Amino acid sequence: MEWKVDREADKPLYQQIFEYIEEKISYGEYPPGSLLPSERKLAQQLNVNRMTIAHVYDELQASGLVERKKGSGTRVSSHKWGILPKGVTNWRKYIEGGSFIPSYPLIRRIRGEAKVMEGGYNLASGKLSSDLFPTDYLQSILSEYTFPTDLGYEHPQGLLSLRETIASYVKTYHNIHTTSSSVLITSGAQQALHLITQCLLNPGDAVAIEAPSYFYSLPLFQSAGLRIFGLPVDSEGMNPDDIMTLYKKHKIRMIFLNPTYHSPTGAILSSTRRLQVLEIAAELGIPIVEDDPVSLLSFDNEQHSPIKSFDRNGNVLYVGSLSKVIGSSLRIGWLIGPQSVINRLADAREQIDFGLSVFPQIIANLLLQSSEYPKHLEFLRQELLERRNEMLSALQDLLGDKIEFTIPKGGFFIWCKLNKSVDDQKLVEAGIKHKILFMPGSVYGSPNGYVRLTFAHLKKESIRDAVSQFAEVLNQV
Template identity: 50%
Template sequence: MWKPDRQSKEPIYVQIADHLERRISYGEFPPGSLLPSERKLSEQLSVNRSTVILAFAELRSMGIIESRTGSGTRVSKTIWGATPKHTPNWSRYAEGGSFLPNLPFMRRIREALTQQPSLIDFASGELSADLAPIDEITMLMSEHKYTSYLGYDNPQGYIPLRQALVSYLAKYRGIQTTESSILITSGSQQSLYLITQCLLSPGDAVAIEDPSYCYSLPMFQSAGLRLFRLPVDRHGVRPEDVRSLYKKHRIKMVFMNPNFQNPTGTVFEAERRKQLLDVASELGLPIVEDDPFSLTAYEGEPPSPIKSMDSIGSVLYIGSFSKIAASGLRIGWMVAPRTIVERLADARQQMDFGLSVIPQQVAAQFLKSSYFEPHLDRLRMQLKFKQDLLIESLRRELPDHVQFTVPQGGLHLWCKLVPEVHDGKLLEEAIRRGVVFVPGSVYGSDSGYVRFTYARAKADEIGPGIAKFAEALRELIGESNGPR
């Protein structure tokens, strides 16, 4: 983000005025559009509000902007000449379309992280750089010659990567499949998008867990789907609830995240998995299994996917490298019946003509390399270390105000606050103090829950980050004393 040059001889207010004038001339702020408020702009640029007031006055004197009490400051409609021009109403276009924007809390979190890179990040669901296999991938790229062909690849995905995934899924996930039943995607989210857009129709009813990461994805509402919730207890969802929703609403599909569920960390009980497959078989109901966290299990064997128990083909299985290797590779996959893979590959080809072949080659080499298993061992150890730091910090800072169950894998800790506080006020107070998290209501829960993700923050940031969160919480509940 642009900032004024404090070493320049040109006054800061003039720099700001020039910067805004350029953005207006480039069409970023069309005639009639609303500019950021003086307060917001001063926060973004780290300057006094009086400096922004001077910059606005400079632009007003040139007829570039207009200010009205109660209506804010707008770009002049007669800018660059006396005759109004017929500029498209970009605000109306931005508010139109069928694809909905992210939830307000998620947009606010992204905005805060962009504007304040120093924020301690307990919100982002991705691995920090020290957890990613950067050195291993660098070595692989130096050891192997990658393709000299840079044209479009197979829309279903790079064949050697699909072949490597056949072995990976059999060895690590107990899933028997073939390369023709695998579709490579740019991560789990694209898999979900293709399913909601191509296999379901507006008005269809689907079941999701409650709380659920799916609830935070506007793509379901954008597709016109009706969402019905399956409450998650300490053993996961209850299969009979699926049957009840089918009878009441004729649900067309069930979306599940059974292993170290996001956000609760719950592992779906084995007996319930069998019961769910029986219900799905009886009703002819597809299950979409999103399984990004299983290989992060801290001790013992990772929990098996539902797909490994699926003998009749009820489950569409989704996986990704994002939570076990590197989100920047943008490699995910779906295991599905051949007809579904072909349908979704055709749709994806219409969207982007397929993924870049080079990341797919890197992923294929990494899966087959001697680096993969040691990386997983190191990842589990470091995630467990960060989780321990987080739990220790919460127990030290907020012994009476936070309740949680410690998950045995994954990246998240789901916490209930005692007493409940307003989600939005807590988030803003935390951002003000230098830390960011995800309010529980983003995932469909009642107010009073938060999700802390400990994979993104550095180990030495976790204690200070929780201390800042504790300060924000105590401010809202009216406590002045620190932890006991």
């Protein structure tokens, strides 16, 4: 929350907060029927005692500005009480409508807490720790660069020089052969997936994704009206034979895969299975969407060739990103595919935002062309390996036989099975109470009793304390 109480002012804190909320209501920023934050959450956001917020809400209720109902929270009054103009729009009906589905409640709960939590440990985030950002060499590169004077609209597919660099980059690191005309620069991998589901599929179409899968946490599939079917993941990734089974039953039209250091399990689709997947998809005439955010972050120097590197018929749409190797806020991703597909998606994206800002594209281009980039990758691999090992050691020492896990050979996460019956909702709430955040398996399509723990977001010296806090929560539920 941007607004803060003034602790040096003569006016009492509760009065400042009352007037702030009253103003938001009168301006229509909190329309009739809208739900206000809970007492506890608002107290956290404003760093005040919960009783202060309770007093504020009591005063707002007495003034007729809000309505309070046990179990339903505090809402702005829906009746006319003199402040709002006549004929106020009922925004609540609009918010609850629309075709784009909100994130799952449990994910919103965790992300909301991450924004306001002071202290504590965040094992839920998929972001790098701040000390892993290439800040110094980024600063050095930018200090020597002269930005362009022409800031008009860029090409719909993105900055040409960056697309050329990406084409060279995927050839060097992934043995993928492409040209700049078959590259679309996107606002991270997420936008690429959104464009694919909105532009290449129709409501009612069936798609296959791994189970469990990060894709289960993305409402964009449901928002597009797609039917989702799972491909169970084992130690070698998903079984290609399951694709044929799903096709016969449901006529799936697209396959979404995260074959290297799969999120959340960390599994690696074997080379044999990669080729089988490609052959089956070609036989059925259905495309593969390959999401590949962390394959360069290998801990044993073994590189796993993307499915796209074997694709000679243009059946694979390859999605890459800099979010996991540079920083998520840079918002640079890319999609590689047949030029006709790229043109279709570029047209749709141009209708939405007329293309990405040129500045992050320039920065990404400079970073990828720099001689320091390979050094950064090596630094990142070593740091993540040390943090993975620290978390593995802490899990073994502090939780023992209470938990089972696979040892990831790359990436950001450790996938854990809890050897006790737990309810994900209760486990997450207990974690929030003790200031420890993690992602429960249910948001990825798994049953209760699984968690995904991130070792990339914490500094090494904090990891054991974080695991200790998680162990305490697990012992209490």
